[in-house]
Amino acid sequence: MSGNDRGALSGDEAPPAPPSNARLPDGEAVLGDVRVEEDEQPVTTPRAAAPRCIAVVGPYGSGKTSLVEAMRLRGDDVVRAASCREGGHPATARHDAGRAETIARDAAESPESRVHTMGTEATVTGFAFMGDDYALVDCPGSIEFCAEIDGVVAAADLALVVCEADARKLPALQVILKNLEERGIPRVLFLNKIDRADGGIRETLEMLQSASRTPLVLRQMPIWRDGIATGFVDLALERAYVYREHAASRVMAIPDIERARQVEARFEMLERVADYDDALLEELLSDIEPPRDRVFDDLAREMAEGLICPVFIGSAARGNGIFRLMKALRHESPCVDATRTRLGLEAAGGTVVQVMKTLNDPHLGKLSLARVLSGSLAEQATLFTASGAQVRSTGLYRLEKGREPVRRGPAGDGEIAALARLDGVATGATLTSRRGGGLDLIALAPPPPVLAVAVAPAERKDETKLTGALQRLCEEDGGLAVVTDAVTGEIRLCGQGEMHLKAAIERLSGRFGLDVLRRAPRVAYREVIAAPVTVHSRHKKQSGGHGQFADITVAFSPGGRGEGFRFSQQVIGGTVPKTYFGAVEAGIAETLGEGPMGFPVVDLQAVLMDGAHHAVDSSEQAFRAAAHLAVREALARAGTVLLEPVLSVVFDVPTEATARIAAIAATRRGHITACEPRASWPGWDTVHALIPEAGVQDLILDVRSASAGVGVFRSAFHHLAEVEPRLAAEIAERRRRDAA
Numbered sequence: 100m101s102g103n104d105r106g107a108l109s110g111d112e113a114p115p116a117p118p119s120n121a122r123l124p125d126g127e128a129v130l131g132d133v134r135v136e137e138d139e140q141p142v143t144t145p146r147a148a149a150p151r152c153i154a155v156v157g158p159y160g161s162g163k164t165s166l167v168e169a170m171r172l173r174g175d176d177v178v179r180a181a182s183c184r185e186g187g188h189p190a191t192a193r194h195d196a197g198r199a200e201t202i203a204r205d206a207a208e209s210p211e212s213r214v215h216t217m218g219t220e221a222t223v224t225g226f227a228f229m230g231d232d233y234a235l236v237d238c239p240g241s242i243e244f245c246a247e248i249d250g251v252v253a254a255a256d257l258a259l260v261v262c263e264a265d266a267r268k269l270p271a272l273q274v275i276l277k278n279l280e281e282r283g284i285p286r287v288l289f290l291n292k293i294d295r296a297d298g299g300i301r302e303t304l305e306m307l308q309s310a311s312r313t314p315l316v317l318r319q320m321p322i323w324r325d326g327i328a329t330g331f332v333d334l335a336l337e338r339a340y341v342y343r344e345h346a347a348s349r350v351m352a353i354p355d356i357e358r359a360r361q362v363e364a365r366f367e368m369l370e371r372v373a374d375y376d377d378a379l380l381e382e383l384l385s386d387i388e389p390p391r392d393r394v395f396d397d398l399a400r401e402m403a404e405g406l407i408c409p410v411f412i413g414s415a416a417r418g419n420g421i422f423r424l425m426k427a428l429r430h431e432s433p434c435v436d437a438t439r440t441r442l443g444l445e446a447a448g449g450t451v452v453q454v455m456k457t458l459n460d461p462h463l464g465k466l467s468l469a470r471v472l473s474g475s476l477a478e479q480a481t482l483f484t485a486s487g488a489q490v491r492s493t494g495l496y497r498l499e500k501g502r503e504p505v506r507r508g509p510a511g512d513g514e515i516a517a518l519a520r521l522d523g524v525a526t527g528a529t530l531t532s533r534r535g536g537g538l539d540l541i542a543l544a545p546p547p548p549v550l551a552v553a554v555a556p557a558e559r560k561d562e563t564k565l566t567g568a569l570q571r572l573c574e575e576d577g578g579l580a581v582v583t584d585a586v587t588g589e590i591r592l593c594g595q596g597e598m599h600l601k602a603a604i605e606r607l608s609g610r611f612g613l614d615v616l617r618r619a620p621r622v623a624y625r626e627v628i629a630a631p632v633t634v635h636s637r638h639k640k641q642s643g644g645h646g647q648f649a650d651i652t653v654a655f656s657p658g659g660r661g662e663g664f665r666f667s668q669q670v671i672g673g674t675v676p677k678t679y680f681g682a683v684e685a686g687i688a689e690t691l692g693e694g695p696m697g698f699p700v701v702d703l704q705a706v707l708m709d710g711a712h713h714a715v716d717s718s719e720q721a722f723r724a725a726a727h728l729a730v731r732e733a734l735a736r737a738g739t740v741l742l743e744p745v746l747s748v749v750f751d752v753p754t755e756a757t758a759r760i761a762a763i764a765a766t767r768r769g770h771i772t773a774c775e776p777r778a779s780w781p782g783w784d785t786v787h788a789l790i791p792e793a794g795v796q797d798l799i800l801d802v803r804s805a806s807a808g809v810g811v812f813r814s815a816f817h818h819l820a821e822v823e824p825r826l827a828a829e830i831a832e833r834r835r836r837d838a839a
Contacts, residue, residue: 686726
């Protein structure tokens with residue numbers, strides 16, 4: 100691709116045209132309504148062999164969706180529609196068409212995204228630009244929906260990272276870039292909202308560099324007037340542009356006042372690139388101007404290899420800098436063949452499909468949104484999983500307007516399609532036409548849950564329906580998990596934060612028609628007997644015919660922590676026949692489900708010491724009843740101590756939040772046990788703590804507030820600890836009120 104072609108203009112960057120025979124300054128000429136330099140006539144370039152897939156990622160509120168919409172406005176279909184309008188400038192027509200496109204897109208977004216004005220799931224947008232096909236996957240920005248991103252970026256050719264000059268969002272940007280770096284995904288950074296920036300580009304770049312291990316290479320330099328970015332200089336093209344409100348940028352000569360800054364910034368860009376090109380470094384040291392084509396080739400190669408991350412600037416909301424970004428992506432972003440190489444698929448052979456996301460359609464059932472990495476995909480394809488299991492799709496669909504499935508023919512190399520009813524196939528799975536499978540390209544590790552809510556159907560008849568709906572929710576979103584607590588018996592929906600769970604509950608209602616009751620999970624408190632006690636218990640009942648008689652003496656004592664219930668007997672002389680030992684043990688165990696405070700009794704030792712029986716009236720039922728009475732009397736006489744579960748909690752937070760995390764743990768009756776720098780995460784700490792389960796339930800809300808929204812933790816049961824008497828009395832009273 101020539102440097103001239105890379106710089107070729109289109110109507111998207113043209114001012115209103117003067118007469119066609121006019122001569123323009125700086126060696127420019129007019130071609131229709133397109134202003135170009137005389138030696139840079141527009142060139143028709145070959146169509147890309149396969150569609151490109153670009154994942155659009157970035158911190159919450161950075162403007163990802165606005166950028167996706169702005170890029171769609173530059174698409175060929177919108178441009179053609181605008182050029183057919185009469186009596187209006189194409190830029191205005193494109194703006195009007197874009198508004199209609201936005202309305203159509205908003206109508207197709209998930210209800211949860213519209214209600215909360217934030218992305219809650221990845222959505223796919225397809226369009227063509229200059230004859231090439233693109234699929235943009237708009238990923239949620241909140242860390243609560245991070246599981247949506249991993250499956251998408253793995254199969255994408257490039258990640259377009261959207262950010263802004265806001266130091267408060269640096270930790271979120273670092274989390275995103277770290278994930279991309281570890282997966283080896285090529286990336287481009289778009290510095291959005293340049294019209295609102297209040298600092299110099301050099302300082303901004305230094306700030307952003309702290310979030311990236313990969314060198315950030317500035318590709319464009321803003322032109323400032325009275326503290327406002329009015330345009331930019333493309334450092335690779337050495338050409339200046341001036342922004343216009345909701346209209347095409349205009350080509351201009353580089354202002355004299357900016358010339359020195361442009362020369363310095365371009366040299367710094369070339370120095371960065373020369374770190375990985377010895378020939379270019381030699382030319383720079385010899386003051387030789389490198390050929391423009393070489394510069395572009397180096398920029399593209401080093402970006403594709405993950406050696407550098409180019410930085411472009413603009414304003415998605417105003418449509419500024421979009422066309423130049425898209426031109427750079429068209430010429431420099433990797434294609435699906437490079438993605439195959441990155442994933443090690445050069446010699447795979449046949450059809451290879453990577454599942455990026457799972458959806459559940461009310462009419463078609465389960466849909467697996469997948470990218471064809473190699474070969475082609477027929478409408479009813481037979482494929483094999485990594486384990487060799489055979490699966491067969493019942494249909495092939497294109498997702499239009501985000502979620503609307505439309506039947507389609509075969510999908511070719513690089514395309515994204517939705518396959519229907521692939522049972523047993525999860526997000527992240529690799530499918531191949533090669534019998535026996537064996538391919539597993541990516542490993543998706545679900546993030547540990549940090550918040551849970553207890554759920555139950557509003558009507559008992561919906562219990563089975565709720566179970567199925569929760570399973571489908573977890574299929575769609577790897578950040579969700581469903582567990583049944585063994586102590587409380589609750590069904591818990593676990594997720595990544597308050598908004599994450601709220602959106603999931605709303606899906607249960609909107610997509611599955613389920614009214615769900617929800618509340619905070621119960622803490623699995625237990626009770627333990629406070630002191631040894633020996634109880635004599637007799638059950639005697641006479642009501643005609645055979646009566647009921649059992650007499651036992653049982654010694655109760657606290658057991659070791661974690662030992663559970665232990666039963667033994669020391670009966671001498673057959674006062675209690677062996678046939679009734681099991682009934683006594685069962686009767687005691689059955690009564691331990693609820694102690695005086697209302698919680699299960701644990702770690703109890705019971706020894707059957709003595710007793711009596713009747714040859715006619717004794718029975719297993721009678722001895723079981725006597726055991727019930729013995730336990731109740733023992734617990735009443737000896738009293739119980741309340742135990743609470745204490746969790747081991749491991750936080751990963753930015754270093755500046757570490758002191759706040761220690762304070763938060765203390766307010767929740769916890770304490771810090773260790774703290775060290777987080778491995779391979781500059782500027783982050785790993786903090787270890789022990790915190791009661793009651794203090795962990797909504798802990799993530801304080802953690803996120805203290806850590807710029809990016810702190811995470813993982814927790815696991817550590818031990819049971821006694822609750823101090825005053826707090827135990829309060830807990831018992833709450834339990835009685837709830838049970839009333």
